[in-house]
Amino acid sequence: MTETFVTLETAKMLKEKGFMEDCMAFYTKNVLFKCNAYINTNVLKLPAPTQSIAQKWLRETKNIHICVYNCACGYGYEISKADNGTHITSSVYEGTNDGGEWDTYEEVLETGLQEALKLI
Template sequence: MNTEDYVSYPLALALKKARFDEPCDHYWYKAYANSDEMSMRQASADDFNSDDWDVPHCSAPTLAQAQKWLREKKKIDVLVWNCACGYGWEVSKAENGTGLILFDDNGDNKDSGCWTSYESALSAGIAAALELIEKEGE
Protein backbone atom coordinates (compact mmCIF):
# COMPACT_ATOMS: atom_id res chain seq x y z
CA MET A 1 0.00 0.00 0.00
CA ASN A 2 1.33 3.43 -0.97
CA THR A 3 -0.34 5.80 1.49
CA GLU A 4 0.21 8.86 -0.71
CA ASP A 5 -2.34 7.37 -3.13
CA TYR A 6 -5.05 7.50 -0.43
CA VAL A 7 -6.86 10.47 1.04
CA SER A 8 -5.65 11.74 4.39
CA TYR A 9 -7.80 11.23 7.49
CA PRO A 10 -9.06 14.87 7.53
CA LEU A 11 -9.97 14.55 3.84
CA ALA A 12 -11.69 11.22 4.53
CA LEU A 13 -13.80 12.92 7.22
CA ALA A 14 -14.73 15.72 4.79
CA LEU A 15 -15.75 13.13 2.18
CA LYS A 16 -17.87 11.32 4.78
CA LYS A 17 -19.55 14.62 5.69
CA ALA A 18 -20.29 15.17 1.96
CA ARG A 19 -22.01 11.74 1.98
CA PHE A 20 -19.26 9.67 0.35
CA ASP A 21 -20.57 6.13 0.83
CA GLU A 22 -18.66 3.89 -1.56
CA PRO A 23 -16.90 0.71 -0.47
CA CYS A 24 -13.13 1.15 -0.21
CA ASP A 25 -10.25 -1.27 0.12
CA HIS A 26 -8.90 0.58 3.19
CA TYR A 27 -10.32 2.59 6.08
CA TRP A 28 -9.05 4.95 8.76
CA TYR A 29 -9.49 3.90 12.37
CA LYS A 30 -8.36 4.93 15.83
CA ALA A 31 -6.08 2.19 17.08
CA TYR A 32 -6.36 3.21 20.74
CA ALA A 33 -9.36 4.83 22.39
CA ASN A 34 -7.21 7.28 24.37
CA SER A 35 -5.11 8.36 21.37
CA ASP A 36 -5.78 10.88 18.60
CA GLU A 37 -3.56 8.99 16.16
CA MET A 38 -5.36 7.43 13.21
CA SER A 39 -4.12 4.43 11.25
CA MET A 40 -5.13 2.87 7.97
CA ARG A 41 -6.21 -0.76 7.66
CA GLN A 42 -7.30 -2.97 4.78
CA ALA A 43 -11.08 -3.31 4.73
CA SER A 44 -13.57 -6.05 4.09
CA ALA A 45 -16.72 -5.35 2.07
CA ASP A 46 -18.68 -3.77 4.93
CA ASP A 47 -15.93 -1.86 6.78
CA PHE A 48 -16.65 1.70 5.71
CA ASN A 49 -18.16 4.85 7.16
CA SER A 50 -19.68 3.26 10.23
CA ASP A 51 -20.38 5.03 13.50
CA ASP A 52 -21.66 1.81 15.06
CA TRP A 53 -18.30 0.36 16.01
CA ASP A 54 -16.57 0.74 19.35
CA VAL A 55 -13.66 2.27 17.43
CA PRO A 56 -14.60 5.24 15.18
CA HIS A 57 -13.54 4.82 11.58
CA CYS A 58 -14.26 6.01 8.07
CA SER A 59 -13.48 5.10 4.48
CA ALA A 60 -10.02 5.70 3.09
CA PRO A 61 -10.62 5.94 -0.65
CA THR A 62 -7.82 6.44 -3.09
CA LEU A 63 -7.41 9.96 -4.45
CA ALA A 64 -8.61 8.68 -7.84
CA GLN A 65 -11.75 7.16 -6.28
CA ALA A 66 -12.54 10.43 -4.47
CA GLN A 67 -11.93 12.40 -7.68
CA LYS A 68 -14.25 10.10 -9.65
CA TRP A 69 -16.95 10.27 -6.94
CA LEU A 70 -16.86 14.08 -6.99
CA ARG A 71 -17.18 14.07 -10.78
CA GLU A 72 -19.99 11.50 -10.99
CA LYS A 73 -22.03 12.20 -7.83
CA LYS A 74 -21.44 15.90 -7.15
CA LYS A 75 -20.80 16.99 -10.77
CA ILE A 76 -17.53 18.67 -9.79
CA ASP A 77 -14.33 17.98 -11.69
CA VAL A 78 -10.91 18.31 -10.03
CA LEU A 79 -8.22 18.71 -12.68
CA VAL A 80 -4.47 18.55 -12.05
CA TRP A 81 -1.96 20.09 -14.43
CA ASN A 82 1.78 20.50 -14.43
CA CYS A 83 4.25 23.14 -15.53
CA ALA A 84 7.92 23.92 -15.04
CA CYS A 85 7.21 25.01 -11.44
CA GLY A 86 5.34 21.86 -10.37
CA TYR A 87 1.67 20.89 -10.22
CA GLY A 88 -1.47 22.95 -9.84
CA TRP A 89 -5.18 22.17 -9.72
CA GLU A 90 -8.51 23.55 -10.84
CA VAL A 91 -12.09 22.81 -9.76
CA SER A 92 -14.79 23.13 -12.40
CA LYS A 93 -18.34 22.04 -13.16
CA ALA A 94 -18.24 18.55 -14.69
CA GLU A 95 -21.13 19.20 -17.09
CA ASN A 96 -19.70 22.20 -18.91
CA GLY A 97 -16.19 22.92 -17.64
CA THR A 98 -17.08 26.24 -16.05
CA GLY A 99 -14.21 27.09 -13.71
CA LEU A 100 -15.10 27.37 -10.03
CA ILE A 101 -11.73 27.59 -8.25
CA LEU A 102 -8.14 27.87 -9.46
CA PHE A 103 -5.32 26.71 -7.20
CA ASP A 104 -4.34 29.06 -4.41
CA ASP A 105 -0.51 29.24 -4.45
CA ASN A 106 -0.28 27.33 -1.15
CA GLY A 107 1.59 24.33 -2.51
CA ASP A 108 4.51 22.66 -0.78
CA ASN A 109 7.01 24.31 -3.18
CA LYS A 110 7.39 27.63 -1.36
CA ASP A 111 9.20 29.30 -4.29
CA SER A 112 6.46 28.77 -6.87
CA GLY A 113 3.36 28.06 -4.78
CA CYS A 114 2.82 24.86 -6.76
CA TRP A 115 2.83 21.30 -5.45
CA THR A 116 5.80 18.99 -5.89
CA SER A 117 3.71 15.89 -6.66
CA TYR A 118 0.58 15.08 -8.62
CA GLU A 119 -0.92 13.42 -5.54
CA SER A 120 -0.43 16.43 -3.26
CA ALA A 121 -1.99 18.75 -5.86
CA LEU A 122 -4.95 16.39 -6.35
CA SER A 123 -5.45 16.16 -2.59
CA ALA A 124 -5.50 19.97 -2.31
CA GLY A 125 -7.98 20.24 -5.19
CA ILE A 126 -10.27 17.63 -3.64
CA ALA A 127 -10.14 19.50 -0.31
CA ALA A 128 -11.11 22.75 -2.07
CA ALA A 129 -13.98 21.02 -3.89
CA LEU A 130 -15.29 19.62 -0.60
CA GLU A 131 -15.11 23.06 1.03
CA LEU A 132 -17.13 24.42 -1.89
CA ILE A 133 -19.73 21.68 -1.43
CA GLU A 134 -19.96 22.44 2.29
CA LYS A 135 -20.43 26.18 1.65
CA GLU A 136 -23.19 25.49 -0.87
CA GLY A 137 -24.91 23.16 1.59
CA GLU A 138 -25.16 20.17 -0.71
Protein backbone atom coordinates in the same frame (compact mmCIF):
# COMPACT_ATOMS: atom_id res chain seq x y z
CA MET B 1 3.19 1.65 -8.33
CA THR B 2 0.40 1.76 -5.80
CA GLU B 3 -2.75 3.80 -5.46
CA THR B 4 -2.66 6.65 -2.95
CA PHE B 5 -5.36 6.64 -0.30
CA VAL B 6 -6.84 9.91 0.92
CA THR B 7 -5.54 11.37 4.15
CA LEU B 8 -7.44 11.14 7.43
CA GLU B 9 -8.57 14.75 7.07
CA THR B 10 -9.94 14.14 3.57
CA ALA B 11 -11.64 10.90 4.68
CA LYS B 12 -13.45 12.84 7.42
CA MET B 13 -14.55 15.51 4.93
CA LEU B 14 -15.77 12.87 2.45
CA LYS B 15 -17.87 11.12 5.08
CA GLU B 16 -19.33 14.46 6.18
CA LYS B 17 -20.33 15.20 2.58
CA GLY B 18 -22.06 11.83 2.09
CA PHE B 19 -19.41 9.48 0.70
CA MET B 20 -20.84 5.95 1.10
CA GLU B 21 -18.88 3.83 -1.39
CA ASP B 22 -17.29 0.50 -0.52
CA CYS B 23 -13.54 0.84 0.07
CA MET B 24 -10.42 -1.29 0.43
CA ALA B 25 -9.12 0.82 3.33
CA PHE B 26 -10.41 2.63 6.39
CA TYR B 27 -9.18 4.71 9.28
CA THR B 28 -9.46 3.64 12.90
CA LYS B 29 -8.40 6.51 15.11
CA ASN B 30 -5.42 7.89 13.17
CA VAL B 31 -4.25 4.65 11.54
CA LEU B 32 -4.95 3.60 7.94
CA PHE B 33 -5.84 -0.09 7.52
CA LYS B 34 -5.70 -1.61 4.05
CA CYS B 35 -7.72 -4.69 3.09
CA ASN B 36 -7.46 -7.25 0.30
CA ALA B 37 -11.08 -6.77 -0.76
CA TYR B 38 -13.74 -4.10 -0.77
CA ILE B 39 -15.57 -3.68 2.52
CA ASN B 40 -19.12 -2.44 2.83
CA THR B 41 -19.06 1.21 3.90
CA ASN B 42 -21.82 0.56 6.46
CA VAL B 43 -19.37 -1.59 8.42
CA LEU B 44 -16.53 0.93 8.31
CA LYS B 45 -16.24 3.74 10.79
CA LEU B 46 -14.29 5.96 8.41
CA PRO B 47 -13.86 4.73 4.82
CA ALA B 48 -10.63 5.73 3.06
CA PRO B 49 -10.96 5.60 -0.71
CA THR B 50 -8.10 6.06 -3.11
CA GLN B 51 -7.63 9.59 -4.38
CA SER B 52 -8.90 8.54 -7.81
CA ILE B 53 -12.11 7.05 -6.36
CA ALA B 54 -12.73 10.23 -4.36
CA GLN B 55 -12.08 12.33 -7.47
CA LYS B 56 -14.52 10.21 -9.52
CA TRP B 57 -17.14 10.37 -6.73
CA LEU B 58 -16.97 14.17 -6.73
CA ARG B 59 -17.28 14.25 -10.51
CA GLU B 60 -20.20 11.80 -10.74
CA THR B 61 -22.24 12.73 -7.65
CA LYS B 62 -21.43 16.40 -6.99
CA ASN B 63 -20.67 17.64 -10.54
CA ILE B 64 -17.20 18.82 -9.48
CA HIS B 65 -14.17 18.07 -11.64
CA ILE B 66 -10.60 18.39 -10.35
CA CYS B 67 -8.01 18.81 -13.07
CA VAL B 68 -4.35 18.42 -12.09
CA TYR B 69 -1.87 20.15 -14.38
CA ASN B 70 1.89 20.52 -14.43
CA CYS B 71 4.11 23.46 -15.28
CA ALA B 72 7.73 24.53 -14.81
CA CYS B 73 7.10 25.20 -11.09
CA GLY B 74 5.42 21.85 -10.32
CA TYR B 75 1.80 20.73 -10.15
CA GLY B 76 -1.39 22.72 -9.65
CA TYR B 77 -5.14 22.14 -9.84
CA GLU B 78 -8.25 23.67 -11.30
CA ILE B 79 -11.79 22.94 -10.13
CA SER B 80 -14.68 23.23 -12.56
CA LYS B 81 -18.22 21.99 -13.07
CA ALA B 82 -18.05 18.49 -14.53
CA ASP B 83 -21.01 18.87 -16.87
CA ASN B 84 -19.98 22.05 -18.68
CA GLY B 85 -16.43 22.98 -17.66
CA THR B 86 -17.37 26.23 -15.94
CA HIS B 87 -14.35 27.37 -13.92
CA ILE B 88 -14.87 27.49 -10.14
CA THR B 89 -11.39 28.01 -8.66
CA SER B 90 -7.72 27.18 -9.09
CA SER B 91 -4.55 26.88 -7.04
CA VAL B 92 -2.65 29.78 -8.56
CA TYR B 93 0.46 30.34 -6.41
CA GLU B 94 -1.03 28.65 -3.33
CA GLY B 95 1.27 25.61 -3.36
CA THR B 96 3.88 24.54 -0.87
CA ASN B 97 7.02 24.82 -3.02
CA ASP B 98 9.06 27.94 -3.87
CA GLY B 99 7.23 28.34 -7.19
CA GLY B 100 3.79 28.37 -5.55
CA GLU B 101 2.87 24.91 -6.79
CA TRP B 102 3.21 21.36 -5.37
CA ASP B 103 6.07 18.94 -5.99
CA THR B 104 3.96 15.83 -6.66
CA TYR B 105 0.72 14.98 -8.42
CA GLU B 106 -0.60 13.23 -5.30
CA GLU B 107 0.05 16.25 -3.05
CA VAL B 108 -1.87 18.61 -5.28
CA LEU B 109 -4.71 16.15 -5.89
CA GLU B 110 -5.17 15.77 -2.12
CA THR B 111 -5.34 19.54 -1.74
CA GLY B 112 -7.74 19.78 -4.68
CA LEU B 113 -9.99 17.14 -3.13
CA GLN B 114 -10.15 19.07 0.13
CA GLU B 115 -10.84 22.37 -1.61
CA ALA B 116 -13.58 20.77 -3.73
CA LEU B 117 -15.19 19.26 -0.63
CA LYS B 118 -15.27 22.69 1.02
CA LEU B 119 -17.40 23.90 -1.90
CA ILE B 120 -20.20 21.43 -1.17
